[in-house]
Amino acid sequence: MKKKYRLNRKECLAGYLFLIPNFVGFLIFTGIPVVMGFFISLTDYTGFGSMNFVGFSNYTKMFHDSDFLIALKNNLFYSLTSVPLTILFALLLALMLNRKMYGGSIFQTIYFFPNLTSMVAVGCVWLQLFDSKKGPINQFLTNVIGMENPPKWFWGVSTALFTVVIVVVWKQAGYYMVMFMGGLKNIPGHLYEAAKIDGAGPWQTFWNVTWPMLSPTTFMVTILTFIASFQVFDIINVTTEGGPGRSTEVLVMRIYKEAFKYGRMGYGSAIGYFLFLIIFIITLIQWRGQKKWVAE
Amino acid sequence: MKRKKRKIGDIVLFLIAVAVAFIMIVPFLWMLSASFKLKSEIFSVPIKWIPETFHLVNYHTIMEEISFPRYFYNTAKITVVITLLRVTTCSMAAFSFSKLRFPGRDTLFLAYLGTMMVPWHAIMIPQFIVIQKLGLYDSHLSLILTGAFNVFGVFLLRQNMMTIPDSLVEAARIDGCGPVGIYARIVMPLSKNGLATLVVLTFNNVWNDYMGPMIYLDSDTKRTIQLGLATFKREFDTNYGAIMAGTVISLIPVVIIYMIGQKYIVDGIAYSGMKD
Numbered sequence: 001m002k003k004k005y006r007l008n009r010k011e012c013l014a015g016y017l018f019l020i021p022n023f024v025g026f027l028i029f030t031g032i033p034v035v036m037g038f039f040i041s042l043t044d045y046t047g048f049g050s051m052n053f054v055g056f057s058n059y060t061k062m063f064h065d066s067d068f069l070i071a072l073k074n075n076l077f078y079s080l081t082s083v084p085l086t087i088l089f090a091l092l093l094a095l096m097l098n099r100k101m102y103g104g105s106i107f108q109t110i111y112f113f114p115n116l117t118s119m120v121a122v123g124c125v126w127l128q129l130f131d132s133k134k135g136p137i138n139q140f141l142t143n144v145i146g147m148e149n150p151p152k153w154f155w156g157v158s159t160a161l162f163t164v165v166i167v168v169v170w171k172q173a174g175y176y177m178v179m180f181m182g183g184l185k186n187i188p189g190h191l192y193e194a195a196k197i198d199g200a201g202p203w204q205t206f207w208n209v210t211w212p213m214l215s216p217t218t219f220m221v222t223i224l225t226f227i228a229s230f231q232v233f234d235i236i237n238v239t240t241e242g243g244p245g246r247s248t249e250v251l252v253m254r255i256y257k258e259a260f261k262y263g264r265m266g267y268g269s270a271i272g273y274f275l276f277l278i279i280f281i282i283t284l285i286q287w288r289g290q291k292k293w294v295a296e
Numbered sequence: 297m298k299r300k301k302r303k304i305g306d307i308v309l310f311l312i313a314v315a316v317a318f319i320m321i322v323p324f325l326w327m328l329s330a331s332f333k334l335k336s337e338i339f340s341v342p343i344k345w346i347p348e349t350f351h352l353v354n355y356h357t358i359m360e361e362i363s364f365p366r367y368f369y370n371t372a373k374i375t376v377v378i379t380l381l382r383v384t385t386c387s388m389a390a391f392s393f394s395k396l397r398f399p400g401r402d403t404l405f406l407a408y409l410g411t412m413m414v415p416w417h418a419i420m421i422p423q424f425i426v427i428q429k430l431g432l433y434d435s436h437l438s439l440i441l442t443g444a445f446n447v448f449g450v451f452l453l454r455q456n457m458m459t460i461p462d463s464l465v466e467a468a469r470i471d472g473c474g475p476v477g478i479y480a481r482i483v484m485p486l487s488k489n490g491l492a493t494l495v496v497l498t499f500n501n502v503w504n505d506y507m508g509p510m511i512y513l514d515s516d517t518k519r520t521i522q523l524g525l526a527t528f529k530r531e532f533d534t535n536y537g538a539i540m541a542g543t544v545i546s547l548i549p550v551v552i553i554y555m556i557g558q559k560y561i562v563d564g565i566a567y568s569g570m571k572d
Contacts, residue, residue: 010474010475011396011397011398011475012396012397012398012399014392014396014474014475014476015392015396015397015398015401016392016398018388018389018391018392018396018475018479019388019389019392019393019404021384021385021388021389021445022385022386022388022389022445022450023389023404024445025385025441025444025445026408026411026445026447028426028441029423029426029441029442029445030411030414030419030423030445030447031407031411032422032426033419033422033423033425033426034411034414034419034422036422036425036426037418037419037421037422040421040422040425047425047428093316096309096312096313097313099306099309101306101309101310101313102310103310103313107313107316107317109558110317110320110321111316111317111320112561112562113320113321113324113554114320114323116500116504116550116553116554116561117504117547117550118503118504118506118522118546118550119504119506120504120506120522120525120526120529120543120546121327121525121543121546121547122323124525124529124539124540124542124543125323125324125326125327125540125543126323127529128326128330128338128536128539128540129323129326131339134339135339136326136339136343139339139341139343143341170319170320174320175565178562178565179565182565227415230415231415231417233417233507234506234507237506237507237510237526238506238526238529252417255417255418255420255421256507256511259420259421259424260424260511265421265425268421269421269422272417272418272419272420272421273418275415275417275418276414276415276418279413279414279415279418280413283413
């Protein structure tokens with residue numbers, strides 16, 4: 001017979017007391033702002049003075065605001081390029097290091113390293129490497145390859161955003177590589193033996209064993225990179241600040257500029273809630289997907 | 297024959313691995329090399345990876361002309377205080393959520409979990425207003441308080457403490473050990489790995505944070521290293537060598553932590569599936 005646990009008074013008190021230090025901080029700096037943000041998004045608050053209720057006009061305004069729409073379009077381009085490229089490179093690196101290789105753990109250490117450095121440091125270095133006139137990359141393209149008009153990278157309207165994508169993929173590929181390596185380790189060895197007995201080549205083994213067995217990890221990595229891609233800011237603020245023109249404006253940059261540069265706290269909050277909505281939808285997809293994979 | 301083919305494949309793969317390692321490392325070599333060069337040497341063709349003479353002028357600029365030592369000190373202070381507060385309050389809350397029973401526990405934990413998917417960028421405006429109303433704008437306390445009570449930390453440690461068998465806790469209780477004793481003498485020592493992971497991740501995140509300091513700090517003397525570096529880069533964007541000297545210095549603690557805590561950093565990735 002299972003004994004029912006009785007709540008005892010001393011334990012309840014201890015439970016609350018242990019929780020309180022964290023809970024008070026959580027409530028003031030996270031809990032309250034989550035709720036407050038929505039109310040601010042319904043006002044014209046500027047950071048000073050009074051606050052007038054304006055209904056949902058901040059939300060309808062977004063879809064007539066060309067700054068916002070361009071940032072949304074750029075952000076979608078950024079997400080739809082950086083996510084697949086990150087997955088591709090992370091997976092290739094993981095597959096490579098998954099084989100027994102001389103110096104494998106050293107390679108893993110090196111590939112992971114850029115991930116730990118700050119976006120500010122990374123931005124400063126790549127600005128020099130990609131310098132359109134004197135940088136080593138364009139020197140190489142003109143002097144060695146013989147290109148006449150090498151790309152302007154961060155300084156070109158049509159290339160700046162993709163340059164950001166290159167830098168971000170370079171920085172984060174090692175992180176997701178480690179996740180993929182974890183997924184690869186979990187694939188039972190007997191499946192590979194069975195494939196070998198059936199006479200499958202490496203290509204067939206990959207598509208029929210590795211890829212399907214890795215799909216929960218791939219799904220997870222897709223969700224995580226997608227969520228992160230909607231929060232991109234640091235690297236852009238260090239390198240291009242949204243320019244040239246508006247070619248690298250993204251959602252978080254709009255929130256930042258509206259609220260802290262132009263003092264439109266209400267409007268900024270509305271964009272913030274829009275960002276929250278996007279991430280909420282991605283999270284819902286994740287929950288449904290996880291259930292599906294657990295059930296199988 | 298097949299064996300030989302395989303061997304050639306291994307060599308090709310190894311060469312690719314070396315090439316990728318080169319791409320990952322080369323920006324850091326550039327950083328280090330440029331930090332010891334005079335302005336006229338940095339973009340010389342062909343690139344001299346090892347400067348002919350090591351000039352310290354860039355480090356001098358960083359140390360003397362702007363308050364880089366001050367930024368370094370500020371960041372170290374904020375990082376240490378946040379890490380201590382986070383480990384203490386998060387482990388206490390995690391202990392409460394995982395090993396103690398009280399009414400409303402699961403509802404409260406659900407509230408914690410729910411806010412984990414709200415991106416910080418979506419609530420940075422109301423959080424800023426809270427900080428402003430409390431009179432904490434342009435103080436280090438603003439960063440400390442917004443960083444200390446981290447939801448992810450509670451979650452990570454709770455998951456860790458759930459793996460400690462309840463029978464251990466029960467046995468201690470029968471032996472007359474109170475909640476404080478159970479927390480300090482049983483649960484904390486058995487959560488060492490989780491705690492180490494949290495410490496390493498916190499250190500890295502706080503040290504590298506750029507947007508928080510950008511929003512909450514104003515005066516020059518209060519800047520953190522990332523904010524100081526970004527501001528310096530904006531104001532003197534052609535002083536390439538000095539910018540690189542700054543990035544080198546900003547990276548030193550990160551490299552040290554990576555060397556000590558690589559295992560914990562990699563462990564932490566397992567939890568990232570649930571964060572943000």
